[in-house]
Amino acid sequence: MRRILIPVVLAVVLGATSAMADPVVGQPAPALIGTTFAGRPFDLAALRGRVVVLNFWASWCGPCRVEMPELDAFHRRWASKGVVVIGLSTDKPEATPLAQRIADQVSYPMLAAADSAADGFGMPRIIPATVIIDPTGTVRTLYTNEDGLLTADKLAAMVKPYLPRRRDVMVLHGVH
Numbered sequence: 001m002r003r004i005l006i007p008v009v010l011a012v013v014l015g016a017t018s019a020m021a022d023p024v025v026g027q028p029a030p031a032l033i034g035t036t037f038a039g040r041p042f043d044l045a046a047l048r049g050r051v052v053v054l055n056f057w058a059s060w061c062g063p064c065r066v067e068m069p070e071l072d073a074f075h076r077r078w079a080s081k082g083v084v085v086i087g088l089s090t091d092k093p094e095a096t097p098l099a100q101r102i103a104d105q106v107s108y109p110m111l112a113a114a115d116s117a118a119d120g121f122g123m124p125r126i127i128p129a130t131v132i133i134d135p136t137g138t139v140r141t142l143y144t145n146e147d148g149l150l151t152a153d154k155l156a157a158m159v160k161p162y163l164p165r166r167r168d169v170m171v172l173h174g175v176h
Contacts, residue, residue: 023121023131023139023142024139025139025140025141025142026138026139026140027138027139028137028138028139029044029052029054029120029131029133029137029138029139030119030120030121030122031044031045031118031119031120032044032054032088032116032118032119032120032121033045033116033117033118033119034111034112034115034116034117034118034119035111035115036109036110036111037099037100037103037104037109037110037111037112038103038109040109042086042109042111044086044133045137047084047133048135048136048137049082049135050082050083050084050135051082051083051084051132051133051134051135051159051162051163052083052084052085052086052131052132052133053071053074053075053083053084053085053086053130053131053132053133053155053159054086054088054121054130054131054132054133055067055071055085055086055087055088055128055129055130055150056088056090056113056121056124056127056128056129056130056131057087057088057089057090057127057128058089058090058091058095058099058127059089059091059095059098059099059102060091060095061127061128063127063128063145063149064127064128065102066149067128067149067150068087068102068105068106070149070150070151070152070155071085071087071106071108071150071152071155072085072106072107072108073152074152074155074156075106075107075108076107077152078155078156078159081163082135082163082164083159083163084108085108086108086109086110086111087103087106087108087109087110087111088110088111088112088113088116088119088121089103089110089111089112089113089114090113090123090124090127091112091114092114093112093114093115096112096114096115099112124144125144126144126145126146127144127145128144128145128150129142129143129144129145130142130143130144130150130155131143132158132159132162134162135162135164140158140161140162141158143158
């Protein structure tokens with residue numbers, strides 16, 4: 001009886017853990033800590049105060065590769081407005097060299113999920129998948145390939161509601 005019970009308990013516990021780790025709109029973003037392909041430390045929590053666009057991709061995923069130039073253009077345009085684009089490769093460890101070569105082609109930071117010290121997001125159900133996180137660290141949008149290919153215009157519409165309004169920025173800096 002004990003040999004049967006242990007695997008059942010482990011399956012329930014592990015299943016509950018991965019379900020709890022999935023990002024839920026309206027809830028705080030899970031932890032994500034690792035090292036970028038460029039060798040820089042990364043901690044999602046350090047980006048509080050900014051809007052974060054977290055894109056899950058893989059080297060073998062055609063739609064992921066199609067979205068990357070859009071994400072790159074968006075990153076270049078919106079970084080000065082407090083928006084950070086991060087790529088999270090879902091490739092297996094043996095594909096990391098290829099993922100790194102792909103990451104070198106874009107201007108936004110990327111890291112490998114397999115190499116992350118903490119990845120509370122787990123593996124997405126479908127890729128590409130993009131999570132929008134507001135400045136308070138709350139998940140606001142989950143966008144997947146089922147919603148169509150992601151474009152810079154779609155991203156802009158998703159992040160604009162979470163950017164500070166111009167008046168808010170002036171008040172924050174002591175200008176009324």
